[in-house]
Amino acid sequence: MSLPVSKRGEVISRDTRSTVSTRYRTVTRAINREFWNSQSETQNSMYVGSYGRGTAISTSDLDILVELPQNEYNRFDYARGNGQSRLLQSVRSAIQIAYPRSEVRADGQIVKIAFSDGIRFEILPAFRSISVFGQWDGTYIYPDTNMGGNWRSTNPKAEQDAMKQKNISSNGLLYDTCKHLRSVRDNYFSSYHLSGIVIDSFVYTAMGNWRWTTNGESSSAATGEYERVLLNYLTQNILSWPYNSMTAPGSGQIVEVSNSIVCLKKVVSYIAE
Structure with missing residues (x-):
């Protein structure tokens, strides 16, 4: 779905x-x-x-x-x-x-x-x-x-500042995507573990330069293309690594993902496939 x-x-x-x-x-x-x-x-x-x-x-x-x-x-x-x-x-x-x-x-x-x-x-x-x-x-x-x-x-302030700046540059898409993944997790995969910092760190990097269009601006992207970009990033850059790892936005500190990787794959696949 x-x-x-x-x-x-x-x-x-x-x-x-x-x-x-x-x-x-x-x-x-x-x-x-x-x-x-x-x-x-x-x-x-x-x-x-x-x-x-x-x-x-x-x-x-x-x-x-x-x-x-x-x-x-x-x-x-x-x-x-x-x-x-x-x-x-x-x-x-x-x-x-x-x-x-x-x-x-x-x-x-x-x-x-x-x-x-x-x-x-x-x-x-x-x-x-x-x-x-x-x-x-x-x-x-x-x-x-x-x-x-x-x-x-x-270093939470560095993480918050990085998230805030990218949310502004993406016209709110960063926060909306992070909240969307949380909603899917809570409604469809609540028996699995997926931490908030893993969601935010993943979306921050995986979304690249994608952003919401502004009023009066049309989008050239096909429906579902953005979600497939997230899934492709997960498959090629996270799931393929010998040791699953991420870094937090702004601070660059290592984020533990081993307990969250199964649910992250389910959530991202659910929104993209």
């Missing part, structure tokens, strides 16, 4: 966005109060993940990065045992004070909050990664409690 990409625009209601914003400010204030001695509802935090990149189609899972002071990194990094786990527990305790009736738990790299309306927040505590020259390029390091504890890195 062929299910071509269509214009989707914003698919999350204003009321839902308002609820998300209120909770975001509450979480931010709880972190700032505990770690920064501040009551700010906006500083030291940012939306990340699909919501932050502008490609989410629902708010069932919201990702937030909260920045912590450097002295906290030193304290937990030097701690005996799994300091990363202790850090997550410390963040969990701060958030539990703000939401005492919600389920708040630490899980691997994040702290999860489950609300009664089905919305879940995933909080990623992170520290600025400062170079030996005292410079910061937007990269954060964050805790991973697995395998005895270690640190990983991410």
Whole structure:
């Protein structure tokens, strides 16, 4: 079956966005109060993940990065045992004070909050990664409690900026395609795993210079040609590699695709064939 990409625009209601914003400010204030001695509802935090990149189609899972002071990194990094786990527990305790009736738990790299309306927040505590020259390029390091504890890195602002610029140059086609693939995944292949960063990284590169036509402009492309371009890129550049891999837009960081590749193939094939 062929299910071509269509214009989707914003698919999350204003009321839902308002609820998300209120909770975001509450979480931010709880972190700032505990770690920064501040009551700010906006500083030291940012939306990340699909919501932050502008490609989410629902708010069932919201990702937030909260920045912590450097002295906290030193304290937990030097701690005996799994300091990363202790850090997550410390963040969990701060958030539990703000939401005492919600389920708040630490899980691997994040702290999860489950609300009664089905919305879940995933909080990623992170520290600025400062170079030996005292410079910061937007990269954060964050805790991973697995395998005895270690640190990983991410640069979400670079990813968001790259996605935003390409969405503008494609007249909205980038965001619409990413949302379309999410919709197909959720409606037809929900039993499979396909992460948001894999979708966004794939579409960002695979779409090339394709764009929506503007008002009064005609398109020379045949129906379904764009979708076949996506499928051809997947077949020739992803599925044919000895080791499936992608890089994230803007940051160039490696994106783990092994758990998502089966579903990505199903989704892209579904819209193109």
